Amino acid sequence: MARDDSARERSSEQSLLDRRSYLKLAGAAAASVGAAGVSASSAQAASYDTIKVPANTKKVIDVNAGETFENKLIDITADGAHVKLMTHGSGWTVRNVGVKGQNNNMDGTYGTFYLRCTDDGEALAENIYLGDGAVDRCGHAAVSDWANAGTVTIRNIHVQGWSADGMYMSHAGNTVKQTMGVTQVENAYLKNNNIENCRLGTPGSYIKDSVVHVESQDAVPSNQSGQTNARGVWFKEQSGLKAINCDISVTGSHAVFASDNGSGTLENCRVEGPITGSVEQVNVSGSPDVSPPDSVPMSAEEAASGQISSSSTTSPSSTEPDSTQQESESKGTLLELVPDDNAASVKYEFTVEGSVRKRTSGADSGYVSEDGDKVTDNGDGTVTVSGVAGNGYGDAFFVDGAITAMNLDESVWTLHYAGSQVSVSDLTLPNKLVIDGANSPGEVSEYVFEVSGSARKSTDLGSVQASDTVKDGKISGAVFDGTDGFRFSGDVTGFSLDGPASVRVEDSQ
Template sequence: MARDKTARENDSEQSLLDRRAYLKMAGAAAASVAAVGATTSRVDAADYETIEVPAGSRETIRIGGGETFENKLIDISADGAHFRVVTSGSGWTIRNVGVKGQNSDTSDTYSCFALQCDSGGEGLVENLYMGDGSVDRCGHAAIGGYGNAGHVTLRNVHVQGWGADGIYLSQPGVEGNSGGTFTVENAFAKNNNIENIRIGTTGSVIRDSVVHVEGTDPVPSNESGQKAPRGVWLKEQSGLEVENCDIKVSGADAVFANDGGSGTLTDCRVDGSISGDVQTQNVTEGADVTPPEGVPMSAEEAASGGTSEGSSSDEPQTTEESDDEEDSEGDLLELVSGEDTSGVRYEFTVEGSVEKHESGDNAAESSDEITENGDGTVTVSGVAGNGYGDAFYVNGAVTAMDLDESDWTLRYDGEEVSVDELTLPKKLVIDGSNRPNAVSTYTFEVSGKARKSADIGSINDYDTVEDGTISGRVVGGKDGYRFSGDVTGFELDGPANVRVEDDS
């Protein structure tokens, strides 16, 4: 295939920047980069550097044996800006790196992250965000492993919306190639074309990861105009392993093996077709496509080494709180029954995940049920009365609540709320994907409450919600919010489309 051949340019391509300008060497980075036209800036709120690639420019960052490239935000938002990160040697590390902006360069075909190490050596990639994707007909894979002769581990990686391969690691398994292996763990791959994750050398494994394709419409085409958004592709060699993964694919095979590739799915949830020489062990339906804990959901979050929005509060524990609060993600939702009630029921649905809170005055019990619906949502049901209540950690948006509000007091993150305030039944989506390289800024005012929603759009530091005012910007992507009440004010500067959906 063209990608296998053209990826060989790794060794011949000339770097526009001295690689050491980007490595973590005290004081040297800003001066070295500024000398060649790219810029770096220190963000006060987090310990990371921004590498801003100018319009129409291509920057190559080379990482050698024993070197570490970490806490960087690579900004390719400018028209035609492009980058490559190329590794070599052994013992290198890429950590806390976020790529901001769509890849809009369509001039060549190769991987943006080219991961390779020497025979017997190892490399590590962890906490990497590539979720802004590429434009249509872009030939670049997000991540490739051509030339790897050792073992590379990818952990906490987010790859979404790439037109010519997401995580493309099968090249070393081609007969006569380098034969290196890969471990992919705790990854989130969504709406990538050709494959979301592909492995091809015996000893390679994908584990504890989520792969989700919503259909061909949200997937950009490759350089030839093709769309075949397979979930997991096992290619070239046998003995490939996929363990404890959630895979949900529409528009192509969920799991696909061919060209000598074969392997085993173990303890996986798969919604979609499985084709080729694939053995299954304890494989069921009902994939949970919620991004795994620890996967960065924005470039800024990755670069700073931070955690996703919706993680547990930084407020100190009281002496009445138990250790489960330290280990739980999400916001605390308490449902307290009225003093004069008996056996009153409730049910609510969440886009995301829910965990029982089992200490304090309000605590969920074994009889309270949390049911996964197989579409990324969970439904919670229970019974209480006589002033007692249940409590849960909610990581995601509460989209529906079925109860008699006169029988209950609801508290969310310590604040008393109504059902309408909790469920925020309306969606506001600012969609800039029609103009991938154009910036749109916006401000909305709503009469009710509002909060960001990672389920319907990206979340980054440019987006804010305060006292019913929503503001932010999009560059070729989508921002999403849930709100109650009505839109009372509106300002938009740029070509983005805006839609409001009611009763979602």
């Protein structure tokens, strides 16, 4: 089921430094970045207070203008316990705060930490742990900037495993709100958060020196509507947004996504996964380092005490990755084309809507592609791959996108995609089906389609969640304030739509 925003509460030169080196050099200057305050990474270990929230209770903590809330461990391990931290005014500081326990309170869809200036000014939040996450179908966001009118710096924060949102920092730029406060996220570790790991929405807002990692959509809990679409960085609402010196790796959804008038720049970032929408790329490469930054707390106790451990981090290697590393870090799904043993110099060609990368070193006896195999950019968002193999040799590529056409003699070729043997018809789904409910906020549209060929869900066309199903050419599901997308072959042979959503079918023939 596609995303429901309305359910929210209404209350140059290539850099010579990688992320690790940058953080080490920047450590001495950390105190001068953003609002005033002692950097958590340099703070002495301190005693802390424990706030234990009883079962089935929502604890509201107000931090008012000019106040400091620090060295607190908030224990929500009791069943149904929840905390809601609200900041007000400006000049406040939230420092050394860890939330212990997985949020399993199912009442409401509001946020957990509201880190915002409700008037013009500056504020600081640092050394925050929200890494225990939330249960499946829990509607609470981890962090929100609702009503932010000033400049908030959030640094050394760990947000992991939240089912509704990770850092939802675009409210201030929403056309309804437009309080237009700026959010500056620094040295964050954001992992397996649903809908977005970090969403920015006002000019001047940025995320930098951070790690954003989605291992797979199956590793992410669904939101209150059962939806799973875990994006990495989302530029939304406004322009002038940035991700700087970040390592971003997302499997199954968008690594970087710009939509709803949002646009931004990736600068000196390492990215694995689709980059979609109005996103300018400046010195963007692959092979992101997804280990936690040194400055981020890895437990609630570590955050509350102000003590940082670097034991979970690793140093960058100056050597080339081995074949296993290359395969695990490569962008896309492995496609292997294997000719019969007695075949010699047989040709193939296929087209992908997206990108393709050669596999240049094989794990064990895996196939690789050679210099003579060509990947040609067609200039329209597609690439065409052509090559020749035989005499006991096959070719292999990492495919990031939809294979829309393939030309080869299936009688002499065996195809393996994502480790499974497939046919050409399994791979080539050239047609698109999009069910769009974004223009009918708050209304559900249920649909059933039947096609004469094969079909599969498509993250690049819309959301992907377990409640939408594809079986034997029958597509069924529901859309709510967003879009669902599918690719298929053949023709649409049956159609039923109950609700106000619009439908778009694109036939490539």
